[in-house]
Amino acid sequence: MGSRFDIRRQTGFTAIAMICFFALYLPIITVVVYAFNAGSSIAIWEGVSLRWFYQAWNNNQVVDASIRSLQIASVAATIATIVATMAALATTRTKPYPGLGFKYAFINQPLMVPEIVTAVALLIFFSRIKIWTGYSGLGYLMAAHTAFCIPFAYLPIRARLENMDLTLEVAAADLYATPWKAFRRVTFPLLWPGILAGLMLAFVISLDDVVITEFVKSGGQDTLPTYMLGQFRRVITPEINAISTVFLLISILIVTVFFFISRKKDQE
Amino acid sequence: MGTGSALKSGRKNGVIVPEQPGKSAIEVRGVRKVFGTGESQVAALDTVSVSIRENEFFTLLGPSGCGKTTLLRLIAGFDFPSAGEILLHGQDIAPLPPFKRPVNTVFQNYALFPHMTVAENIGFGLEMLGKPKAEVKARVAEMLKLVKMEALSGRRTSQISGGQQQRVALARALAPQPKVLLLDEPLSALDFKLRKEMQIELKRLQHETGITFIFVTHDQEEALTMSDRIAVMSSGRILQVGTPWDIYDKPAERFVADFIGETNFLTAAITGMANGKARATLKSGATIDATVAEGFQPKDNATVVVRPEHAKLTSGKGDLSGTVENIVYFGTDTHIHVRLDSSEAFTVRQQNTRSAGCGFERGDKVGISIGNDAAQVLRD
Amino acid sequence: MASAEEVAKEAERRDIRDRWLLSAPALIIIFLAATGPLLIVVIYSFLTPGPYGDVVWKFSTDGWLSVLMQRDIFDDTLAFADAHLSIFWRSAKLSFMTTIFTLFFGFPTAYFIATRPARQREIWLFLITIPFWTNLLIRTFAIQEVIRNEGIVNTVLIKLGIISQPIQMMFTDFALMVGMTYVYLPLMVLPLYASMEKIDFRLVEAGYDLYANRFQVLRRVIIPLVKPGIIAGSILVFIPALGAYVTPRVLGGSKNMMLGNLIELQFGQGRNWPLGSALSISLMAIVMVALLFYVRSAGRQGGTHG
Ligand SMILES: Nc1ncnc2c1ncn2[C@@H]1O[C@H](COP(=O)(O)OP(=O)(O)O)[C@@H](O)[C@H]1O
Ligand SMILES: [Mg+2]
Numbered sequence: 017m018g019s020r021f022d023i024r025r026q027t028g029f030t031a032i033a034m035i036c037f038f039a040l041y042l043p044i045i046t047v048v049v050y051a052f053n054a055g056s057s058i059a060i061w062e063g064v065s066l067r068w069f070y071q072a073w074n075n076n077q078v079v080d081a082s083i084r085s086l087q088i089a090s091v092a093a094t095i096a097t098i099v100a101t102m103a104a105l106a107t108t109r110t111k112p113y114p115g116l117g118f119k120y121a122f123i124n125q126p127l128m129v130p131e132i133v134t135a136v137a138l139l140i141f142f143s144r145i146k147i148w149t150g151y152s153g154l155g156y157l158m159a160a161h162t163a164f165c166i167p168f169a170y171l172p173i174r175a176r177l178e179n180m181d182l183t184l185e186v187a188a189a190d191l192y193a194t195p196w197k198a199f200r201r202v203t204f205p206l207l208w209p210g211i212l213a214g215l216m217l218a219f220v221i222s223l224d225d226v227v228i229t230e231f232v233k234s235g236g237q238d239t240l241p242t243y244m245l246g247q248f249r250r251v252i253t254p255e256i257n258a259i260s261t262v263f264l265l266i267s268i269l270i271v272t273v274f275f276f277i278s279r280k281k282d283q284e
Numbered sequence: 285m286g287t288g289s290a291l292k293s294g295r296k297n298g299v300i301v302p303e304q305p306g307k308s309a310i311e312v313r314g315v316r317k318v319f320g321t322g323e324s325q326v327a328a329l330d331t332v333s334v335s336i337r338e339n340e341f342f343t344l345l346g347p348s349g350c351g352k353t354t355l356l357r358l359i360a361g362f363d364f365p366s367a368g369e370i371l372l373h374g375q376d377i378a379p380l381p382p383f384k385r386p387v388n389t390v391f392q393n394y395a396l397f398p399h400m401t402v403a404e405n406i407g408f409g410l411e412m413l414g415k416p417k418a419e420v421k422a423r424v425a426e427m428l429k430l431v432k433m434e435a436l437s438g439r440r441t442s443q444i445s446g447g448q449q450q451r452v453a454l455a456r457a458l459a460p461q462p463k464v465l466l467l468d469e470p471l472s473a474l475d476f477k478l479r480k481e482m483q484i485e486l487k488r489l490q491h492e493t494g495i496t497f498i499f500v501t502h503d504q505e506e507a508l509t510m511s512d513r514i515a516v517m518s519s520g521r522i523l524q525v526g527t528p529w530d531i532y533d534k535p536a537e538r539f540v541a542d543f544i545g546e547t548n549f550l551t552a553a554i555t556g557m558a559n560g561k562a563r564a565t566l567k568s569g570a571t572i573d574a575t576v577a578e579g580f581q582p583k584d585n586a587t588v589v590v591r592p593e594h595a596k597l598t599s600g601k602g603d604l605s606g607t608v609e610n611i612v613y614f615g616t617d618t619h620i621h622v623r624l625d626s627s628e629a630f631t632v633r634q635q636n637t638r639s640a641g642c643g644f645e646r647g648d649k650v651g652i653s654i655g656n657d658a659a660q661v662l663r664d
Numbered sequence: 665m666a667s668a669e670e671v672a673k674e675a676e677r678r679d680i681r682d683r684w685l686l687s688a689p690a691l692i693i694i695f696l697a698a699t700g701p702l703l704i705v706v707i708y709s710f711l712t713p714g715p716y717g718d719v720v721w722k723f724s725t726d727g728w729l730s731v732l733m734q735r736d737i738f739d740d741t742l743a744f745a746d747a748h749l750s751i752f753w754r755s756a757k758l759s760f761m762t763t764i765f766t767l768f769f770g771f772p773t774a775y776f777i778a779t780r781p782a783r784q785r786e787i788w789l790f791l792i793t794i795p796f797w798t799n800l801l802i803r804t805f806a807i808q809e810v811i812r813n814e815g816i817v818n819t820v821l822i823k824l825g826i827i828s829q830p831i832q833m834m835f836t837d838f839a840l841m842v843g844m845t846y847v848y849l850p851l852m853v854l855p856l857y858a859s860m861e862k863i864d865f866r867l868v869e870a871g872y873d874l875y876a877n878r879f880q881v882l883r884r885v886i887i888p889l890v891k892p893g894i895i896a897g898s899i900l901v902f903i904p905a906l907g908a909y910v911t912p913r914v915l916g917g918s919k920n921m922m923l924g925n926l927i928e929l930q931f932g933q934g935r936n937w938p939l940g941s942a943l944s945i946s947l948m949a950i951v952m953v954a955l956l957f958y959v960r961s962a963g964r965q966g967g968t969h970g
Contacts, residue, residue: 023868024779026772026882033776036769036849037788040795043806043846046816050809059814099690106686113680119687126698130907130951132924133944137701139931140708140941143718163697166690186362187395189382191409192460198383201408205399224799227909227924231931241801248805248914260802271797275790364672378671 048264051257058254068258078259081243085223088154088239092161093169093218100169100218101211108177126164134164135231142232152234160232161222168221169214172278176210209277216274220267307373309464309496310336310359315368317354317520328354330520331368336464336498337513341490343499345507346517347543352500353392355517356466359498361385372463383412388457390467394449396441402452403428403437409460427455430489447478454489464496471506483510504544508532516540533591536577537664541589548595548630550604552588554661562661564588567626570603574659587662592619592633594658597644602651604630608644618642622650702948709941717935727938731946748926748943755923758837759905762844763852766901767894769845770852774893775886777853778860789857796850804914807846811839811915835917843915844905851904852897859893892962899958903951923947 051069055062072078100123107119126134142156184206188198226241233242240263247256317329328351336342344352357363359370361382369376377385388409396405406427410420428434431451436444441452450470457465467486471479487510490497501507507514508528515525516539524536535541538549552564555571564586565571574588596602597620606624613636620642622630632652634642644650709727711719734745777788795803810816811833818830833839863886871881887894909924916922921929923943930940 021872023865023872026775026878026886029772029775032769032772036773036853037791039846040791040849042816043810044795044798044803046809047802047806057814058809059812059819095693099693103687103690106683110679110683113683115680115684119691122691122694122699123687125694128903128951128955129698129702130903130924130947132907132909132927133702133705133948134698135909136927136931136940136944137705138697140937141701141704144704159693159697163694166694170690181393181395183391183393183395184397186382187389187391187397188408188412189362190360190387190389191456192383192412193408194383194412197412202397220797224797224801226801231928241799244801244805245910245913256805260799260805263802264798267798268794271794272790274797275793364675366672 044264047257048261050254051261053254053257056253058252058257068254069262072255072258072262075255077238077243078240078255081238081240084154084237085239085241088157088161089219089222091158092165092222093215095158095162096165096218097169097173097211097215100166100214101173101207103166104170104173104177108174109180109182123170124167127167131164131227135228138228139231146234154237156232156234157229157237157239160228161225164225164228165218165222169218172213172217173207173210176207176213180206213274213277216270216277220270220274223263223267307338308335308371309338309340309373310498311371311374312336312355312359313369313371315355315358315365315370317351317358317363318366327520329358329365332520332522333368334515334522334525336496338496339494341487341497341499341510341512343501343507343511343514344517345501345504345514345543348502350517351520352502352517353468354520356389356468356498356500359464360387360389360466386460386463388460388462388465390453390457390465390470392468392470392472394453394470396449396452396456398440398442400441401437402433402439402441402444405441405452406456406459408456413460423459427459430458430492431455431485446474447482450474450482451485454486458489458493458495461493462495464498467497467499469500469502471501472503479506486510508544516543518543534575534577534660535589536579536662538587538589538662541660541662546592546631546633548590548592550588550590550628550630552586552661553584554582554586557582562586564659564661566604567628568604568624572603572654572659573656574661575657576661577663580661580663587664588659589662590630590654590659592631593617594655595630595632596653596655597622597632597634598651598653599644599648600651602653604652604654606630606650606652608646608648608650611642611644611646620644622652624652705941705944709938709945711938713936713938715935717931717937719937724938727936727942730936730939731942751921751923751926754837754920755906755908758840758844758922759902759908761841762848762905763898763902765841765845766849766852767898770849770856770897771894773849774853774856774860777857778863792850792853792857796854800847800910801914803847804843804911807843808834808915811842834915835920837916837920839915840912840920840922843911844908847911848901848905851900855896855900856890856893859890859896863889895958895961899954902954906950906954907947 050058050061052064052066053061054065054067103119103123107116107123110116138156138160142160146152146156180203184202185198188202189195193201224241225239226245229239230242230245233239238246240259244256244259312332312334315329315332316327318325318327320326330351332351332355344355346352354363358365361377361380365378369378371377372385372387397408400408403424407420407424410423415423424437425434428437431454433448433451433455436448441449444452450473453470470486471482474482483506486497486499499507499510508531511528513525513527514531515522516531517523518539524531524540526534531540532544535544535547541547541549550566552566552574554562555565556563557576560576561573562576562580563571564574566588572588580586604622604624604626606622608620609623609629610621612619612621615636617636618634620632620634622632624630630652636642708719710723710725712722712724712726714720729742730745731748732745733742734747773792777785777792780788808815812818813830813832813834817833818827821827822830833842867889868881868885871885876884907924908922909928912920912922912925913928916925924947927940927943927947930936930943934940
């Protein structure tokens with residue numbers, strides 16, 4: 017008997033896919049491996065050590081940038097998720113009404129303009145405001161991050177809402193729940209995984225941002241990514257690898273949780 | 285005849301019971317519901333009026349898209365009528381939002397809250413009404429017992445079968461003791477056997493609770509077996525309201541006769557009226573007495589309907605004559621399709637016995653006699 | 665009492681008003697910190713550069729002129745700005761090639777994932793999602809690690825004796841290509857996967873049943889079915905590639921600029937904000953055209969498939 021004919025197979029596709037997965041992970045793994053290099057080269061292996069992690073930990077600039085990154089991401093993601101939840105409630109589960117298309121377009125606008133253009137625009141706008149008000153704190157970065165995080169937070173929340181069975185709220189109303197009670201007892205608990213997913217997405221997006229931060233930040237407001245970008249111009253030591261490794265770990269952790277939350281909804 | 289006779293007498297569980305004049309639980313008066321605007325406007329309900337009595341098992345029967353769900357949603361308050369009014373025990377409920385109407389719904393897809401347990405679902409309505417915890421608990425236990433779901437009270441609703449979900453949905457809607465229970469095709473998702481079981485179960489629950497049920501279905505058999513009264517709907521209108529007997533035996537319009545059971549349609553000339561009965565002369569020349577649909581306007585060419593089991597096939601002469609075209613065996617009975625001499629088609633249903641054959645063969649010349657009281661003249 | 669119709673109308677009005685109120689905070693934030701400032705860029709593109717950056721409020725079209733032209737310092741004549749044009753050209757070319765390469769690698773990958781059994785599919789998809797959400801900067805840094813003179817590729821090749829001198833890959837267009845393909849690959853795979861997941865394989869069976877061979881099934885059945893995914897993926901790669909800033913800055917160095925870096929230059933050393941603004945708007949215009957193309961073809965797709 018010959019081998020059976022698999023209708024799904026396409027010649028060479030599996031090989032290319034394997035190359036892709038290999039190519040996607042090889043560089044990342046290299047970065048992680050050299051973070052543990054005992055020597056100060058990111059090319060020559062001199063044995064295992066944690067010295068670069070200690071060094072990064074004791075580097076004030078790194079610690080400050082990390083804290084700043086977390087501060088900005090926490091504030092931006094929280095605000096973005098709250099307003100995105102409200103916007104999602106306002107733009108789903110209704111027949112089309114005047115302005116609905118406009119709202120979709122407006123909320124997704126930050127996704128449609130190249131980051132560099134938004135960055136330039138914010139540089140111009142905020143530099144004016146800085147002159148007028150004299151304020152040059154983290155507020156600008158937080159505002160900018162909040163704005164571009166909104167569409168990302170909006171995405172999973174809206175998806176969740178659109179998949180939600182409309183009759184559940186109708187059923188709640190039928191069972192004497194006032195609109196507010198129906199929201200609190202039925203809509204919100206069912207929406208919660210979407211909100212959580214939105215929050216995490218927004219957090220990761222804010223944490224990762226380079227371009228807009230690079231243009232908007234005032235002196236001494238480096239976040240971890242802009243600090244790293246600055247370091248690339250110098251001689252690179254495995255300290256960058258160590259920072260990257262920790263950063264990667266945090267991202268992967270958040271993405272994993274996100275992945276499982278958004279998977280879970282399909283099974284409900 | 286029609287609704288007229290239903291007011292005087294009704295039959296419940298096969299027994300004729302005197303009909304109380306009936307206070308109405310729900311009174312629908314001239315209700316219209318229009319969706320969309322301009323060109324794309326559709327009238328889902330086209331001036332519907334109906335009165336549903338207390339403690340009644342009332343069924344809305346009609347094909348998909350005829351407006352059954354729309355009418356239920358208006359009664360429940362999920363949507364507003366475009367015109368007309370709906371009274372609950374004589375009171376206009378237009379200003380009441382759904383959460384203030386003493387009316388509960390069993391949804392077509394059950395709409396059980398997936399993040400709550402069976403017991404939490406059942407208790408939800410009482411909780412929203414602000415009932416004390418102890419009372420809610422006792423009532424939930426009572427409901428669980430009523431629908432025989434005690435063992436599964438702690439389960440998530442996603443972890444129980446379709447039939448069990450159905451019971452929970454019923455218990456949840458009954459728990460707050462509504463004045464009226466609305467059921468939107470609650471059995472359509474169940475398989476045949478379970479559906480039969482639940483039909484009996486529903487009748488029992490209605491009997492035990494004494495709550496007015498408004499039941500929606502597109503299944504004529506379900507409607508006939510379960511209802512005290514049926515309203516047959518088509519294209520947003522109610523065509524006829526009556527007991528199952530009225531609807532089946534004395535259909536008012538062609539649509540009703542056609543939608544419920546199988547029927548023979550004959551063209552006839554009405555030659556006279558006496559004692560509320562019409563004398564109808566068929567194309568074969570035979571003249572029979574026929575009951576008349578309410579609202580019938582005398583006219584030359586009326587339509588007479590005869591149910592296949594109310595006619596008898598003879599080898600001699602009958603009211604009609606024709607040729608056997610086809611014979612279809614159904615186990616319990618046999619359908620004999622006859623081409624009448626007037627070229628109309630006519631089907632006779634004949635009960636089977638164990639002796640072989642139905643006594644006729646294809647091509648036989650046969651007569652058909654129509655039983656006394658077997659024919660009804662339609663109004664359209 | 666109000667008529668039934670009026671009650672319904674009033675309820676609808678209130679619902680729409682509430683919906684505007686609910687979405688207002690999001691709309692305001694986006695207007696203040698994203699959309700609004702874009703309008704200011706338009707104004708700035710028509711002003712005169714200040715001596716130390718920023719602008720002086722004097723109308724000028726020089727910003728726009730110098731997108732394409734160059735004023736000779738000595739005799740004030742205009743000539744085409746070769747430098748700018750070549751950067752526009754390089755950006756377009758690299759973005760286009762990145763799109764092609766990600767499609768070439770992404771299509772089989774997405775197909776591979778979509779044809780796994782349901783449980784396995786989750787795992788492969790997860791493996792694509794991780795790089796998608798890990799920091800772009802780190803991924804760029806990682807690819808740099810691989811292609812540097814002292815990186816893995818050169819080290820291995822030298823060890824194997826295939827080459828004696830490291831191949832200079834960093835700071836070339838090649839490096840940019842590799843880097844951008846690497847960085848944007850997940851953006852191609854995910855939408856492709858989304859449309860491949862929906863393939864009804866009975867259609868593929870029908871194709872084979874009607875005597876098509878594997879390649880014909882791919883070309884005549886599968887590719888037309890996933891066309892929306894191909895278009896979406898291409899747009900998702902092309903647009904950010906065109907505006908790329910980090911990858912060319914790290915891998916391309918100062919010689920191999922792309923549009924993003926040219927724009928930055930005007931706000932930094934170039935001290936020509938109006939030119940930078942005009943360049944930004946040009947970039948945005950190109951992106952808008954690409955998006956319009958996408959919306960139109962997506963609309964057509966939706967139309968034919970009911
Ligand atoms: N929300 C709505 N918008 C527009 N048309 C509707 C809406 N709801 C129902 N309809 C229309 O009204 C008619 C009756 O619908 P429905 O009451 O659901 O019928 P049934 O429950 O008898 O199947 C159908 O033609 C349907 O398309
Ligand atoms: Mg319905």
